[in-house]
Amino acid sequence: MTATPVARPDExxxxxxxTLLRFLHVGGPVTRATLATELGLNRSTIKTLVDGLAEAGVVEERVPRPGRGAGRPSLLVLPQPQAAVVLAVDVQVEHVAIALVGLGGQILGRNSWNLRGRTREPDEVITHVIESATILAGDLGCEPVAAGVSVPGVVRRSDGHVHEAPNLRWTDVALGERLSGVLRIPVLVGNDAELGAVAEHLRGAARGSSDVVYVSADVGVGGGVIAEGSSLRGAAGYVGELGHMAIRPGGRACYCGSSGCWETEVGEAALCRALGLSDDTPRGAILVELRELGRDPAAARDRLAEFAEWLTLGLVNVVNLLGPQLVVLGDLFTALPEAVLTAVAEEVRRRSLVSRAFGGTEIVCSALGADVKLLGAAEVAFERVLDTV
Amino acid sequence: MTATPVARPDExxxxxxxTLLRFLHVGGPVTRATLATELGLNRSTIKTLVDGLAEAGVVEERVPRPGRGAGRPSLLVLPQPQAAVVLAVDVQVEHVAIALVGLGGQILGRNSWNLRGRTREPDEVITHVIESATILAGDLGCEPVAAGVSVPGVVRRSDGHVHEAPNLRWTDVALGERLSGVLRIPVLVGNDAELGAVAEHLRGAARGSSDVVYVSADVGVGGGVIAEGSSLRGAAGYVGELGHMAIRPGGRACYCGSSGCWETEVGEAALCRALGLSDDTPRGAILVELRELGRDPAAARDRLAEFAEWLTLGLVNVVNLLGPQLVVLGDLFTALPEAVLTAVAEEVRRRSLVSRAFGGTEIVCSALGADVKLLGAAEVAFERVLDTV
Incomplete structure (x- = not known):
């Protein structure tokens, strides 16, 4: 129970x-008139705010193209990307990507490198991120004001401590502190699937949906939850680990200490097994195989029947526990043959008590592709600095 | 994304x-000094508010018993139960309970009746609830200003529509509308486990914990989630159905249309099977058997080993998906032998990646006993009316 303090006029x-800046940042250019309507503020308040932001160089105003309406058109307000730039870092098991992202969510520049065959030692990754970010910022001539970092692991949100990132073999890495100590800007670290959910919710397939689960398969399987419009976090700021739902009692041992985890049935290795490929098949070859298989829907359904059943079971649980209106599948799941995805979606709706109650949870593929975690990382950084721009 | 309107002084x-009334309602009598500190308001604001409430008969002020401190003691502010009374209704599979609950959460009077061997037709239950409530209100000489109703099923929160309450065999019952149409007060209907979570969070074993899952076994198994201090609801206001998590692939068919649901492995019928009792054993006999078994910890662990394993698996999933700091077990689960509960709690902590990350989810038994859902129902009713008292 919290008490809200009495608000002062300057507050x-x-x-x-x-609020206005966030609206522009997420929604893109709009007219002053729309801002007034959408934010429930009167026009003179909007004018004062926009004039102040324009003076500070945070937005620009333009006369929109002539439309059909009569009278003087409302000025279009555009966020200026360079007014606030954040560093986004996506640490994956096989590669690291960094980007500088401007106000409005535009990627201004990027760099990435492979970790395959290289060390994934935290020290080396951290050093490389800092070097790359410095070079990129120099090239683009802009200074990031905050950083967001996506990590495939259990992360403490308050200080960016990575407790366990099993697929990276990281344990207890003070990632947030170490990066902010050198970069001298606020650094926000999040679980990759949580950040994926944030990005899809703000800019991707889940725009406008308030209750969303994002589930993705990379090497591991993770999930992020948006509940009533915000990121759901558990105790101490840790998000859930959907991939470690026990789904197959007596199943394969999982590195997490349990067995029969969802990840062991629908992760990358499981997909390789289902396709008859060896465990260490490169991602590219898996995608080629899936595309090939997609040409014959009947064969695809048949060959991936067991895989699809485990995927369905896990999704039924996710829907029954969390009751989302929308499930967004990311990464490797988006490469599954259309026939398989359609069958899984239908089965999930049929078998889930909660989905039936409100006419069916929708299941769709990510709209943001490979950039999803980078964009999510940028958003948690913006979240922190938008009130100081 | 929502814009907060500018607050006016009267707002x-x-x-x-x-806020002050809610604080008193949940926390009980406190001094003016404590109110000022806890609500972050200055003493003169508190004085004005308390004076106004006292004048309206909503609170009473008393000089506290002399304490150790020097100087004039701060006046103690007590909520007046009769100032706002709500009707709480708990519809269970085997019986219905109603109560009138006063401001501060005190049960002022109650009534209940058995449904065993009687019809559970919605019409009859609704008629009986209305009659009983009217008699109770007459006896106590008070008029409820709102009602809260707990139902073991999938409920649409906005209008109290019961979509499916399988164990009651109810489908599409406009419970909220029908009750409010006759009672002429706001009627809030909630899923029983959701309301259990609310009650434990406000008044029971989960006081002070912001991330809680309440899991209970009656005839069915349900769960309610408190995330960051509020009730978690999915799309369209439906809460999750933990009992219908698919936990045993290829397991027994469940009435929900799926198979191997958690409820089929840890619900009342499953417990009867584990104890070697027939499916229709009365609740009292099950409790006697469990108490008997509790006297021999080794035998209890042995005889309930499989049951405990399914309970553990489901709880590992709940913890891995939702990351609560606390799991509260309710109803039949609280009657399990101590040795079994301890072993389950240890295993859940050991096997859950998320629990390990923050030093262990605690697993405890409900502190509110048989009244938990009644108290939760009262709270959703109070939630609606506290700002109009």
Missing amino acids: VRRHNRT | VRRHNRT
Whole structure:
């Protein structure tokens, strides 16, 4: 139970300014008139706010192209990407990507490198991220004001401590502290699937949906939850680990200490087994095999029947436990043959009590492709700095 | 993304009044000094608010018993139960309980009746609830200002529509509308486990914990989630159905249309099977058997080994998906032998990746006993009316 303090006028002004900026950042250019309607503020308040932001170089105003309406058109307000730039870092098991992202969510520049066959030692990864970020910022001539980092593991949100990132073989890495110590900007670290959910919710397949689960398969399987419009976090800021749902009692041992985890049945290695490929098949070859298989829907359903059943079971659980209106599948799942995805979606709706109650949870593929975690990482960084821009 | 409108002074005053009333309602009598500290308001604001509430008969002020401190003691503020009374209804599979609950959460009077061997037709249950409530209100000489109803099923929160309550054999019952149409007060209907979670969070074993899952076994198995201090609801206001997590692939068919649901492995019928009792053993006899078994810890662990394994698996999933700091077990689970509960709690902590990350999810038994859902139902009713008291 929390008490809200009485708001002072300058607090109200700052709050309204941040709300307006967030609206532009997420929604892109809009007219002053739309801002007034959408934010429930009167036109003179909007004018004062926008004038202030324009003066500070945070937005630009333009006369929109002539439309059909009569009268003087409302000015279009555009966020200026360079007004606030954040560093986004996506640490994956096989590669690391970094980007500088401007206000409005545009990627201004990027770099990435492979970890295959290289060391994944935290020290080396951290050093390389810092070097790359410095070079990129120099090339683009801009200084990031905050950083967001995506890691496939259990992360403490408050200070960016990575407790366990099993597929990276990281344990207790003070990632947030170490990066912010050198970069001298706030660094926010998040679980990769959580950040994927954030990105899909703000900019991807889940725009406008308030209750969403994002589930993705990379080497591991993870999930992020948006509940009533916000990221769901458990105790101490840790998000859930959907991939370690026990789904096959007596199943294969999982590195997490349990057995029969969902990840062991629907992760990358499981997909390789289902396709008759060896465990260490490169990602590219898996994708080629899946595309090939997709040409024959009947064969695809048949060959991936068991895989699809485990995928279905896990999704039924996710839907029954969390009741989302939308499930967004990411990464490797998006490469599954259309026939398999359709069959899984139908089965999940049929078998889930909760989905039936409100006419069916929708199951769709990610709209943001390979950039999803990078964009999610950028958003948690923006979240932290939008009120100071 | 929502914009908060600019607060007007009278809105601020009303907001502070409701916050103060909620604090008293949940926390019980406190001094003015504590109110000022806890709500972050200055003493003169507290004085104005408390004076107004005292004048309206909503609170009473008393000089506390002399303490150790020097100087004039701060006045103790007590909520007046009769100032706002709500009707709480707990529809269970085997019986219905109703109560009138006063401000502060005290049960002022109650009634209940058995459904065993009687019809569970919605019409009859609704008629009986209305009659009983009217008699009870007459006896106590008070008029409820709102009602909360707990139902073991999938409920649409917005209008109290019961979509499916399988163990009651109810489908599409407009319970909220029908009750409010006759009672002429707001009626809030909730899933029983959701309301159990609310009650434990506000008044029971989960006080002070912000991330809690309440799991209970009655005839069915249900769960309610408190995330960051509030009730978690999925799309369209439906809460999750933990009992229908698919936990045993290829297991027994469940009435929900799926098979191997958690409920089929750890519900009342499953417990009867584990104890070697027939499916229709009365609750009392099950409890006697469990108490008997509890006297021999080794035998209890042995005889309930398989049952405990399914309970563990489901709880590992709940913890891995939702990351609660606390799991509260309710109803029949609280009657399990101590040795079994301890072993289950240890195993869940050991096997759950998320629990390990923050030093272990605690697993405890409900502190509210048989009244838990009644108290939860009262709270959702109070939630609706506290700002109008």
